[in-house]
Amino acid sequence: MSQQEIEEYLQFAIQLAQDAGAIIKAAVDSRMAGSGSNIELKKENPTDLVTETDKAVEEFIKARLFKTYPSHKFIGEETFASGEKTEFTQEPTWIVDPIDGTTNFIHGYPFVAVSIGFTLNKIPTIGVVFNPLLNELYSAAKGQGAYLNNTIKLPLFNPPQPLTDLSHCLIATEAGSDRSKLVIDAKIAAIHDMLRKKDEHHPFAAESHSIRTTGSAALNLCNVAKGVVDVYWEVGCWEWDVAAGMVIVAESGGLVLEGHSDKTETDTANIFCRKYLAIRAALDRESQLHIASQMKDLIPAIDAPRAPVPGGYKA
Known part of the structure; x- marks a missing residue:
């Protein structure tokens, strides 16, 4: 074409x-x-x-x-x-x-x-x-x-600001519509780890700047593309939530990876995977992958089946 x-x-x-x-x-x-x-x-x-x-x-x-x-x-x-x-x-x-x-x-x-x-x-x-x-x-x-x-x-910051550590990041995520105890407890625990102060008992605690939610997967991805959010993680989205935003993030210099705790930090997301991790543009890919690796230390294993089931995502 x-x-x-x-x-x-x-x-x-x-x-x-x-x-x-x-x-x-x-x-x-x-x-x-x-x-x-x-x-x-x-x-x-x-x-x-x-x-x-x-x-x-x-x-x-x-x-x-x-x-x-x-x-x-x-x-x-x-x-x-x-x-x-x-x-x-x-x-x-x-x-x-x-x-x-x-x-x-x-x-x-x-x-x-x-x-x-x-x-x-x-x-x-x-x-x-x-x-x-x-x-x-x-x-x-x-x-x-x-x-x-x-x-x-995009991004609005030119050149992009450095990505050095998750503790310097603003992270976006969502509650989603699956409010079952297993899912919501896992998400809240992950947010707790993203915010919790680091100490010798919690080596993977991120102590990030804060958490933001917009209620829209597409707009969360656009905020990553703008560079006003450093990281976006969500489980349970569908392809229509992310197909457009993934192009916008990629063309801004950002990455969208598969947001699985069992995936490597270099697995580019398939639009149908239902688990997404987006990292904003940076001066080098290595720093983006470093942030992705830190996030994947915190991401819990949450099932998000392809078949439409009660609790499927709708922002």
């Missing part, structure tokens, strides 16, 4: 994200005025939410995509949730989360995004993430760099 075609797809995705974002912004304004989308629970999990707007935005995106590129493939969160069969092939494929941060959307918390990823030959090639509530547009195409609002090259 030529660079001209890639640029065409990128500009299409940017416009599509902005148009979808306008629907989301109008729905948030409507909710704040006392009306708006009905809220549903998915899989009988009270933390796993979907609204009419999630479905409407995905249908809008899907219709525009198939009208413009009828031969392309589509994987979307709500399409998957409805039970429709999806298949990942070598063909040009759009991977979409209509609203990443549905809980935020419901509460009016301004970290909400439409996420549009594009793969070619199964390789993440284009990523666009748009937060219509803060009017922040993140975009990237393979080999072309990553940008904020089309003009600001």
Whole structure:
């Protein structure tokens, strides 16, 4: 595929994200005025939410995509949730989360995004993430760099600040929607180790600067690409949460690795792995891998099966 075609797809995705974002912004304004989308629970999990707007935005995106590129493939969160069969092939494929941060959307918390990823030959090639509530547009195409609002090259710090030790890092993570005791206890214990003061009894304690959560996997990845968050770790995301953000992080000079405690720090993440560890850009790859290694000393073994089960991820 030529660079001209890639640029065409990128500009299409940017416009599509902005148009979808306008629907989301109008729905948030409507909710704040006392009306708006009905809220549903998915899989009988009270933390796993979907609204009419999630479905409407995905249908809008899907219709525009198939009208413009009828031969392309589509994987979307709500399409998957409805039970429709999806298949990942070598063909040009759009991977979409209509609203990443549905809980935020419901509460009016301004970290909400439409996420549009594009793969070619199964390789993440284009990523666009748009937060219509803060009017922040993140975009990237393979080999072309990553940008904020089309003009600001990422990361924001140029050159990137040094990565020396996890104790100097700001870490992003999320609670996720699986609140089973086994999972939530493991996540809280990991956060405890990320924050706990180092001493002779706890050699792997990180004593990091702090923890941040946005409620959106896509925006957490974009914060890594910006360089305002040093590390992002999460278990339980789906491909539509991360497909676009992974391209944006990579094109900013960051790394996205498989966030498994039993994986080496050099295992590049597969978009379907459901366990992700992102490290921001740095002056050298060795320092990024050093931070990844420190994180993997703290990451617990948490199961995140591919099959949709109660407790599946939905921000």
